Amino acid sequence: MRALRATSVILIGAAPPFAALDGFDPRVYALSPGNVEFLRALGVWAALPAERLTPVHRMRIFGDDARSVLEFDAYEAGAAELAWIVEDSALQRALWKGLPATAHRCERLEIDEHAALLSFSDAAALSAKLVVGADGANSFVRHAAGIAATERDYGQAALVANFTCERPHSNSAFQWFQGGPVLALLPLPGAQVSMVWSLPAAEADRLGALPPEALAAEVAQAAHATLGELKLVSPVRSFPLRRLAARRLVAPRVALVGDAGHVIHPLAGQGLNLGLQDARVLAQVLNEREPGRDAGDHRLLRRYERRRAEPIAAMDAVVSGLFALYGARSSLVGRLRNAGLNLTDRLPVLKNILIRQAMS
Ligand SMILES: Cc1cc2nc3c(=O)[nH]c(=O)nc-3n(C[C@H](O)[C@H](O)[C@H](O)COP(=O)(O)OP(=O)(O)OC[C@H]3O[C@@H](n4cnc5c(N)ncnc54)[C@H](O)[C@@H]3O)c2cc1C
Numbered sequence: 001m002r003a004l005r006a007t008s009v010i011l012i013g014a015a016p017p018f019a020a021l022d023g024f025d026p027r028v029y030a031l032s033p034g035n036v037e038f039l040r041a042l043g044v045w046a047a048l049p050a051e052r053l054t055p056v057h058r059m060r061i062f063g064d065d066a067r068s069v070l071e072f073d074a075y076e077a078g079a080a081e082l083a084w085i086v087e088d089s090a091l092q093r094a095l096w097k098g099l100p101a102t103a104h105r106c107e108r109l110e111i112d113e114h115a116a117l118l119s120f121s122d123a124a125a126l127s128a129k130l131v132v133g134a135d136g137a138n139s140f141v142r143h144a145a146g147i148a149a150t151e152r153d154y155g156q157a158a159l160v161a162n163f164t165c166e167r168p169h170s171n172s173a174f175q176w177f178q179g180g181p182v183l184a185l186l187p188l189p190g191a192q193v194s195m196v197w198s199l200p201a202a203e204a205d206r207l208g209a210l211p212p213e214a215l216a217a218e219v220a221q222a223a224h225a226t227l228g229e230l231k232l233v234s235p236v237r238s239f240p241l242r243r244l245a246a247r248r249l250v251a252p253r254v255a256l257v258g259d260a261g262h263v264i265h266p267l268a269g270q271g272l273n274l275g276l277q278d279a280r281v282l283a284q285v286l287n288e289r290e291p292g293r294d295a296g297d298h299r300l301l302r303r304y305e306r307r308r309a310e311p312i313a314a315m316d317a318v319v320s321g322l323f324a325l326y327g328a329r330s331s332l333v334g335r336l337r338n339a340g341l342n343l344t345d346r347l348p349v350l351k352n353i354l355i356r357q358a359m360s
Contacts, residue, residue: 184269
């Protein structure tokens with residue numbers, strides 16, 4: 001058994017997952033400026049290949065009548081950019097580089113008054129004061145700590161793929177609410193965009209099985225030819241979508257961050273942002289603890305849980321509310337939601353509140 005020194009941190013992951021360096025990874029994230037600052041402070045941002053990062057200067061959101069537009073502009077918001085588009089593989093590579101990391105699958109977690117003991121099938125057990133479960137929606141740590149979670153299948157899958165586009169995207173992110181499905185095209189360097197299309201699972205299967213030209217034509221049409229003709233330049237991947245909320249974010253010697261604690265629909269591109277905010281707050285709570293206070297102390301971890309409860313619930317409510325509102329098929333609801341987009345666009349105060357939320 002190995003014991004960690006009081007202040008040391010080790011990253012344990014199932015396997016170094018990264019791939020895709022030549023073509024762009026179809027799995028990308030829109031990261032908020034607040035989280036980019038966090039990654040910068042950790043030295044992770046500098047380890048990312050700058051030429052593969054894309055700033056987003058404008059967001060254009062269309063209702064299902066394809067006319068109602070809600071626009072967010074970095075210049076109007078007094079910011080250099082609204083978000084940065086980052087590839088999943090590049091981000092994981094940079095994170096693994098920045099921390100002492102070891103590739104093992106955790107198989108057992110035992111917790112007592114003094115320590116948490118993590119066991120693996122292929123390595124010596126590790127003893128630590130605190131285990132941070134950042135192990136995704138099916139979190140082993142959450143299960144092992146006996147933390148219950150409520151789950152709901154959205155009945156949708158998200159198709160992701162990259163395309164070259166005929167017209168310049170001008171560093172704009174586009175999103176179309178289509179009465180249930182939601183299509184997003186995010187800017188990549190040069191004349192490329194990354195698609196996230198959330199659809200009923202059967203429709204995602206149908207589109208995912210199309211020949212490249214046919215898929216590109218359907219995406220271009222769903223995007224109302226805003227970016228002209230599209231050409232598929234990456235594999236197409238599909239992710240089933242569900243909602244998950246852990247009942248607690250902490251247990252003695254355990255804290256959950258990211259999808260281990262909460263999974264939301266990707267329509268607002270906020271899942272990882274929320275997880276990075278968890279990490280920021282947890283780090284702050286641990287740094288500010290009284291001298292001599294054990295990092296796994298349940299009362300200390302409760303401070304983290306209390307500080308995250310409201311922001312997580314608020315984001316979950318906004319995303320689920322949008323999903324329900326835009327999934328409704330009634331034409332009255334359709335007219336109301338399009339009017340809502342237009343109204344929000346004309347109310348600078350409301351727009352500013354929304355934008356501040358998305359940028360933190
Ligand atoms: C299509 C799509 C688009 C999205 N776009 C955005 C976006 O633009 N912006 C945004 O903020 N969010 C976005 N999200 C949400 C985002 O992908 C997730 O919130 C985020 O990936 C969660 O990260 P995580 O590290 O918490 O979990 P995961 O990414 O699931 O990582 C968990 C890790 O734990 C490891 N692991 C699991 N079990 C064990 C074990 N027993 N032992 C050791 N290691 C283990 C896994 O190997 C994995 O590396 C999107 C989601 C989807 C589906």
